[in-house]
Amino acid sequence: xxxxxKDKFSTSAALTISLGGLADGAGRQSSLVDNSASRDQDVxxxxxxxxxxxxxxxxxxxxxxxxxxxxxxxxxxxxxDGAGASDAAFTPLNAPLVGVVTTSGAPSAGDVLYGExxxxxxxxxxxxxxxxxxxxxxxxxxxxxxxxxxxxxxxVQ
Numbered sequence: 225x226x227x228x229x230k231d232k233f234s235t236s237a238a239l240t241i242s243l244g245g246l247a248d249g250a251g252r253q254s255s256l257v258d259n260s261a262s263r264d265q266d267v268x269x270x271x272x273x274x275x276x277x278x279x280x281x282x283x284x285x286x287x288x289x290x291x292x293x294x295x296x297x298x299x300x301x302x303x304x305d306g307a308g309a310s311d312a313a314f315t316p317l318n319a320p321l322v323g324v325v326t327t328s329g330a331p332s333a334g335d336v337l338y339g340e341x342x343x344x345x346x347x348x349x350x351x352x353x354x355x356x357x358x359x360x361x362x363x364x365x366x367x368x369x370x371x372x373x374x375x376x377x378x379x380v381q
Contacts, residue, residue: 227380234262234375236270240311243273243354244366251355253307253314254371256294259348264375267346271325271339274368275360281327281335282359289341290319294349307351314353327358334363 241254271289275281294303303309304319325339343350352371356362362369 229378230381231266231376232379234264234377236372236374239269239352239371239373241352241354241371242311242366243362243369243371245364246354246356246362248356248359248361251314251316251353253292253312253353254351255310256292256303256307256349256351257346257373258296259346259350260296262375262377264377265345266376267343267350268374268376269322269339269341269343269352270372270374271337271341271354272370273325273337273354274363274365275327275331275333275335275337275358277334277363279360280333281331283327283329283331285327285331285358286324287337287358287362288316288324288355289322289339290316290353290355291322291343291346292319292351292353293347296348301349303349307353316353316355319353322352
C-alpha cells in the first residue's frame with residue numbers, strides 16, 4: 225500500500241489587526257506570527273471587512289492584502305518594509321501583494337467584503353498588512369472585521 229501526502233490543517237486562529245475605522249488611503253499591519261514551532265509551509269488567510277455604515281464605498285474599489293515576512297533574528301529582526309512586531313499603522317512599499325478584496329459594481333453602505341488567500345512558505349515570522357483603497361473609511365466597529373488563518377503542513381498518511 226502506497227503512502228499519500230495530504231495537508232494537515234491547524235486550528236483556525238485570529239490574526240491581531242485593528243481594522244475598525246481604517247481610513248481610505250491608510251494601511252495597517254497585523255502582529256507577526258511566530259512560525260518557528262508549527263513551521264507551517266502554507267497559510268490560508270480568511271478576511272472579513274465591512275464598509276462604512278454611513279457612506280457607500282466606491283464601485284469596484286479594493287482593500288489590498290500584503291504579506292510581511294521576518295527572519296526571526298533575535299538581535300535585529302528584518303521584517304518586510306521595516307514593519308514592527310505588533311498591530312500598527314503601516315504603509316506597504318515593497319511587500320508582496322497577496323490579493324485584493326473588491327467592492328461590487330454597485331456598493332452600498334455597510335457592505336461586507338470577504339477574501340480568501342493562500343500564502344506559500346510564510347517564513348519564520350509572518351503577518352499581513354491591509355491597505356484601504358475603497359474611497360471611504362471601513363466601519364468603525366472593530367467587531368465588523370476579522371482576519372483568521374489556518375496553517376497547512378504536509379503529512380504522510
